Amino acid sequence: MQHEIAPLVDAILRAGEKAADEVEVYYAESRSVGVDLKRTIIGEAHESRARGIMIRTVADGHIGTSSTDDPARWQACLDAALASGRLATAQEWHGLPGPADLPAEVPVFDPAVVPGVEAARRLAADLLLGAADHDAEVIGGSASLSLSESVLANSSGVFYTRQKTGVGASLEAIRGTSTGYEFDRSCFLDIDAVDIGRSAAFLACHSANGKDVATGSFAVILSPVALAQLIGHVVVPALSGRNVHAGRSWLAGKIGEPCMGETLWLYDDPFTRGLGSTLWDAEGMPARRTEFVERGVLRGFAYDLKTAYRYGEESTASAVRSGPGGSPGIGMHNLVVDGPRGAVDEERAIWVHDLVGAHTANPVTGDFSVELSNPSWVEGGAFGEPIRSAMLAGNLFDMLGSIEVLGNVPRIIGNVILPPVRFNNQQIIGK
Template sequence: MNRFDHPIGTVLKAAKSKRLKHVEVFATSDKGLTVRAFQGQVESFQFSESSGIGVRVLRQGTWGYAHTERLDSDACREVLEAASANAQLRSGHDQWEPSDGPVPEVKGLVAPNFDQVPSDAKVQAALELEQVARAADGRIINVPYAEYGDHLRLVRIANSHGLDRFYQASIAYAFVMALAAQDGDRKGGSQFACSRSLDFDVSAIAKDAAARATSLLGARPVPSGRYRVVLENRIAATLLATFSSMFSAKAVQEGQSRLADKLGSIIAAPGVTIQDDATSGGLASRPFDDEGVASRPLTVVESGTLRTFLHNLTTARRAGATSTGHGARASYSSPLSVAPSNFILLPGQPTPEQLAAAAGHGLLITDVEGVHSGADRISGDFSLGAKGFAVLNGQIAHPVHSIVISGNFLDLLQGVEAIGNDPNPAPFDLGVTCPSLLVRELAVAGGSQRAAPGMGMAM
């Protein structure tokens, strides 16, 4: 079947000889390439490759885990011994949960031409990102970051109960950052795009990054206050990705989510529906999760009401529920957790321009900073540096910078007034997608003066 035939066979054969009833082997293989361009030259060209197996053994009601990147017979037997020994270090109440049954056919996980794209074309993509962004406007003074990358992953899971399944998935992406300057003012802009292969418009990505940089020249703060806000799709997606762990049953059961007692309750505005569907063809699609459980469509929030949490087999058993197919491991060496696949806040009808018109007086946020340090994933609170534009009389006005937007994610969901028709994945977090959102209000710290009534204030 693939390169893991021998190590998986060795582990399961050794498990049988040791009369270990419940053994699982999780294997991943990753191959990647990144090309960075700077000042018309290839700054770096790097291949990466890693593979290995993680073995779980259930003994005395406890899972023991060990992993290895060596795939020879001796290493495979040793990792089984280590996992078995780790299971005996403590007692517990875990049980074997079967994950067999049919899985859906999910097409298009690997681009048909993925292996046929020559390295020269990938190098050219990175060089073109830098060249086009620099030439897009005379005010562009530097393109400090221009990168093309792609990645091919194989996932295989097998166990002592006869389960054995695998899939492959490819991803290609482009990222570029441009720096503009005028009259002593400097501003940066970036753009990101991804697909299954190198089939995106590299030139358009570069031009958009340059346009984002130049559009912010002359930006100034706005007075502090509470503003009606349009969150551009990639910013809304970034916030949804940041706080998606709130919907994890593991976080709920460990007291790490404010949604613990909210199942069946209204947690968002009536127009908000959030689904997770690993079978939908999104960039995080897969036929089964990292425990082998079949993927299926799931409505997490329906018209504002929380319908379910995301479960793996263990959290589902503890909750008296059924796994939703969200067992997740970053790689063969990672412990089992819970994570979304294609997590999307469903789009509405308004265009981004119509959202701005509906905002009346407010802000359009197109960039945020400090997400990792400025967001509390447990409480939902966030305080982030931001850039964007003032919205006056429903029209995009002057650029804005040096502001901080603050709020709570659950309050934000309840304050959604309109949802755009432009869903977009969160940059570098392809499992989460969101359209632009018009939010009733967020606190904004800006200039020293308070906003005048009716001038930029949330109404």
């Protein structure tokens, strides 16, 4: 791909340099193939072929962006980026990065992942195989494989390329009116589809005939799936340098202060195995590990170049493609939730597999009240009696200050890597 794309990228850079001080081009193309289960048979097979160009220009501190999925229209896209820059408020700007010596590679490409219907069918068959271990009905499921290739180039000489693969599978099961959903996603062909199917069917079965719980205060264990949603919705935006300086972060002004429990570390590790692993960020800055919280003490925030230049900070190479039209914005590569590990489910507690409505948490204050999915008593390392229905209400920042212990086994959920976490004295609203 590199050979085909290099002349196009070069043409855009040369044309852009005539009208702007600096130009950045991101090109990506991807192909994914998957199948959807309708109950226990395949109802749909699908393929997606996508590509796109994202252009960013900088002229006298005016940053402009545009994107298109038609490479032949790059000139119109470049014009739109320049026009966009003329509208944006000019800001302090000290240049795009030049090329750097980067480590050899990060774990995001698996040659064994070849998008194709047969491979997707095998995964779907494994999902069903696992689900058959428990007496639940399959509602649906999906399995897909993807391959993407991308190029990031700029007028300072950066020309980085990346190949990335992806595998994903999910299954939803039901017994009576008790549902179970499980999924996994990886850059490698290492997901265990049998186990995903088995887990979904187990959850549906286990939660059938749940008993009510009284309103009160209990020890609660949030699974990685449940906690990752709250962290992604509340903590990730609070760590964004842009939100900090804009006055929208609860963590603003607290660097050096204990903000969370002293057994908690939060850092972005782009080099570890995760879905966001990378050697360079979306602006071509060499990726680096960034510490946010150490022993509960706030150490820093995430910055891209734009925000760093504006506020006299240093970029933490935290740019990801989160902005309008896929333009760079501040985000996380692999946010790791870490700390001393131990058994979370020896002492009696309420285990929470998933949340209904996690996205309704207040992103500014961290307050939330959500319905629980597959809540269950656990004790002695084993599931006890299921709970029919309950809500959990609290404040995520307070909760992260009252962590009892982090579990032993971490899981990759989107761009967060985290274990289950046990919290003391949480407010449960029963029925």
